[in-house]
Structure formats: structure tokens, C-alpha cells
Amino acid sequence: MTRKSNAEFVKWFGPLLDALRDLGDSGRPREVSDRIAKNLNLTDEVLDETLKSGDSRFHNQVAWARQYLVWEGMLKSSKHGTWTLTEKGRTAHISDAQAAEIFKKWVAIHAENRKQKAAEQGEATEEEAPTPDTPQADQKMSLIAILRSLSPLGFEKVSQELLRESGFENVEITGGSADGGIDGFGTLEINPFVSFKVLFQCKRYADGNLVGRSQVGDFRNAMIGRAEKGIIITTSSFTNAAVVEANREGAPKVELVDGAKLVEMFQRVELGVKKRTVYDVDLSYFERFRD
Incomplete structure (x- = not known):
């Protein structure tokens, strides 16, 4: 450059x-x-x-x-x-x-x-x-590179552990090709009286391969009647159209976790990383x- x-x-x-x-x-x-x-x-x-x-x-x-x-x-x-x-x-x-x-x-x-x-x-x-x-001494790229090097199932499993460490209960991976675009689900308890089911999808993408609007829409369609919330986790990022679709009024909100946010989540719970x-x-x- x-x-x-x-x-x-x-x-x-x-x-x-x-x-x-x-x-x-x-x-x-x-x-x-x-x-x-x-x-x-x-x-x-x-x-x-x-x-x-x-x-x-x-x-x-x-x-x-x-x-x-x-x-x-x-x-x-x-x-x-x-x-x-x-x-x-x-x-x-x-x-x-x-x-x-x-x-x-x-x-x-x-x-x-x-x-x-x-x-x-x-x-x-x-x-x-x-x-x-x-960037100087930036560990983010190395963590993303490691996550991208995992197998598809391995990335789903490490995402499962991350969700557990982040407060989700009963986190399970659905697996198989008949999951309807859903890789797993869990329960997030807001307080002793309120909790809701969350579905998640994992996309282990390489550089420049962004998650697009249609993929967010397909995931939301798979959520209907199954859960109140959905999360898409990727090692890449999302197109601007995907972000707009995820936050579209009148439709169930889909939370988007891109590579940068994913690193922050690993660091927050100190999963697979050592603090210095x-x-x-x-x-x-x-x-x-x-x-």
C-alpha cells in the first residue's frame, strides 16, 4: 500500500x-x-x-x-x-x-x-x-485466520462454546443438511421470568466473501415459527444491504456478528485467548x- x-x-x-x-x-x-x-x-x-x-x-x-x-x-x-x-x-x-x-x-x-x-x-x-x-501488533487477524482454518463443524462447535460462555443455556448444534439453514439453537434467559429461544447460523467465510441480503432473508424465513431471535455469525462481514435487511421494520430482527465483533466476544469471555x-x-x- x-x-x-x-x-x-x-x-x-x-x-x-x-x-x-x-x-x-x-x-x-x-x-x-x-x-x-x-x-x-x-x-x-x-x-x-x-x-x-x-x-x-x-x-x-x-x-x-x-x-x-x-x-x-x-x-x-x-x-x-x-x-x-x-x-x-x-x-x-x-x-x-x-x-x-x-x-x-x-x-x-x-x-x-x-x-x-x-x-x-x-x-x-x-x-x-x-x-x-x-496495524501494529494486531492479534485480530491471527484469531480470524485460526477460526477460518477450522472445519465447518469445528466452527459451529466453537460458536456453540462461545454462546455458552456468553450466557446462553441448552445450546445445541442441529447438524446435517436438513437443518433448513439453522446450525443450532439455545435459550437466553433475561431474568427468572423471561427467556426466549435463539437460533444461530455459522458462516466460516474467507476474505471478501460477504454475507448478503438474500442469506439474511433466507435465515429469517427459516426462523419463522421456531424462535423469537436469530443470530448469524461469520468470520467475514456483511454487505450494507444485509445490515438493512437484518434491521427491517416489521420483520423479526436478526443479530449480525461479523469478524470484528466475533473477536471482541472471544476476548470478552477470554475463550481461546490469553489476556495480557x-x-x-x-x-x-x-x-x-x-x-
Whole structure:
């Protein structure tokens, strides 16, 4: 990837701030991305483009835009997944030229930081900031690769264990070709008085092979009369049309778990992964003390 293509995410700086203002100064990552897509009337072609990991390129770029705005002091650095504007961010309106300057500024800061670290360790380093398509020490792709390497039945079984660890009871795999598109079912208890049956479908897909609208519709049809809720779990992602279909008004809602969310679920219950703590220097904190 060239540096030019890696820096494409700077175009989302201004739209990201606008989206957060529309949402009341804060929002969950997907809410923010969806609002940007709505505000700019982005096409399915843009929204369905994926990275090698199978993640949405658009959502990935918006996440990187958010990171640069955190460094710039326009967004808070939340530990709980909510993106929130700071006072500086609430009043900021960023032009394309200003976005480019912010990007260059933090490229230089990170390059200098790595130079100093390399000098201390006696190692060579590249003068380039982290970029969306070359994440540093990212374990997500390796976990997705492992899940994709499992057999179809193996992926269903590990999904079964994940659902059990996530609070589902009586989780069973249906198996066989006569399952009507249903790979398994379980019961989710909301409280001692309320519980409901959930059906799930597992799609062990490779890069770029997205779950489409028709597959969501077929799964919902298979649910009718059998369960109140349905979940589609994939190692890939979903087309924008599939997301719209899953949330269509007047139809049973289908929960969609893509590769990124799947990794988060494994990490949350620490299933098949080992937790470790790594501390990185928060450069944005020290930036205000440079003057």
C-alpha cells in the first residue's frame, strides 16, 4: 500500500465530528459510522469494500480517523467503546486542508518517537506513522485466520462454546443438511421470568466473501415459527444491504456478528485467548506540555 492510500482516512475527520454532533456529542463506533454513511449518502460499493482481514474498509478508516482526533484532543480516549467529543471537538469544523495538516503533524510526532526509541535500543526504524492497513501488533487477524482454518463443524462447535460462555443455556448444534439453514439453537434467559429461544447460523467465510441480503432473508424465513431471535455469525462481514435487511421494520430482527465483533466476544469471555496488559505512551497527553 502506498502512503497516499494509507492516508485516505483523513477525509473522514470532518464528517466524524459532524456525525457525533448529530448524535448528541457521543456515540458507539457503529452508530457513528452509520451516521457518516447516512449524512454523505455513501453507496453500497463503498460500504461493502473490505480489508484483507475481512473487516469493512470504511469502518476501519473511520476508526483511524477517530484515533487521530483523539491525539488532537478533539475526542476523549474512552476505555468503554463510546466515542465522545471534547469541548475542543464540539466547536471544531475541519477542512480537507486542516485534516491533512493534523495527519502530517502526528506522522511527524510518531516518527520522532520511534526514532528516539530505536536510538535507545540501537535498532533501525521506518519514518512512518501507524496506518489503517498496517496495524501494529494486531492479534485480530491471527484469531480470524485460526477460526477460518477450522472445519465447518469445528466452527459451529466453537460458536456453540462461545454462546455458552456468553450466557446462553441448552445450546445445541442441529447438524446435517436438513437443518433448513439453522446450525443450532439455545435459550437466553433475561431474568427468572423471561427467556426466549435463539437460533444461530455459522458462516466460516474467507476474505471478501460477504454475507448478503438474500442469506439474511433466507435465515429469517427459516426462523419463522421456531424462535423469537436469530443470530448469524461469520468470520467475514456483511454487505450494507444485509445490515438493512437484518434491521427491517416489521420483520423479526436478526443479530449480525461479523469478524470484528466475533473477536471482541472471544476476548470478552477470554475463550481461546490469553489476556495480557501492554501500556503505550499517550502522546496526546504530553503534547500540551511541549510549549
